[in-house]
Amino acid sequence: GAGVSQSPRYKVTKRGQDVALRCDPISGHVSLYWYRQALGQGPEFLTYFNYEAQQDKSGLPNDRFSAERPEGSISTLTIQRTEQRDSAMYRCASSPGTGNTGELFFGEGSRLTVL
Amino acid sequence: GDSVTQMEGPVTLSEEAFLTINCTYTATGYPSLFWYVQYPGEGLQLLLKATKADDKGSNKGFEATYRKETTSFHLEKGSVQVSDSAVYFCALSDLDSSASKIIFGSGTRLSIRP
Numbered sequence: 001g002a003g004v005s006q007s008p009r010y011k012v013t014k015r016g017q018d019v020a021l022r023c024d025p026i027s028g029h030v031s032l033y034w035y036r037q038a039l040g041q042g043p044e045f046l047t048y049f050n051y052e053a054q055q056d057k058s059g060l061p062n063d064r065f066s067a068e069r070p071e072g073s074i075s076t077l078t079i080q081r082t083e084q085r086d087s088a089m090y091r092c093a094s095s096p097g098t099g100n101t102g103e104l105f106f107g108e109g110s111r112l113t114v115l
Numbered sequence: 116g117d118s119v120t121q122m123e124g125p126v127t128l129s130e131e132a133f134l135t136i137n138c139t140y141t142a143t144g145y146p147s148l149f150w151y152v153q154y155p156g157e158g159l160q161l162l163l164k165a166t167k168a169d170d171k172g173s174n175k176g177f178e179a180t181y182r183k184e185t186t187s188f189h190l191e192k193g194s195v196q197v198s199d200s201a202v203y204f205c206a207l208s209d210l211d212s213s214a215s216k217i218i219f220g221s222g223t224r225l226s227i228r229p
Binding site for chain 1: 119149156157158160216217220221
């Protein structure tokens, strides 16, 4: 597609369940980022990839959170044993090169609600 | 660590009013600075950027000047329109470091009355 595509757009789950959020970046974009955005706040960095290599995962809150990008294109963010505090908008972004120009192209996000 | 502080919203103005949204930053390196905008129902998109001190970024009538002495990057527009209603995020990125993450402020919601 033309833009960054995220699915599902909305996910409601019960506490303790695992969830997987998918991101399909703009075709050919090398770098892929995951952010989390709480209501009324700015996006908070979680992790990023260049091609299939996870370059920085310093923003992942704890070991329940993981991400992969096995073929250097689509990425999955997985949250295990979800907790209510995980409820947020999860945003994916991509950029064309490994050299960071600062221009990220964001998807519309996946809103996660943990009951 | 690096951080961005921007004025809290919401900011409500009448059409054709002058807009300023304040942004200051804290960084150990020499960051590039950005303004992103999020229109209702859409993802964030880059509005403008400046990569070094005294640079001015501009786009769609918006401007921001990189002021190293005051560590600021205030967003301005001379005459706002209803279509400018959105949430605006100030952000920074230390392009000289190996960490390529972009750090965002908390956002300022702007509403323009016809």
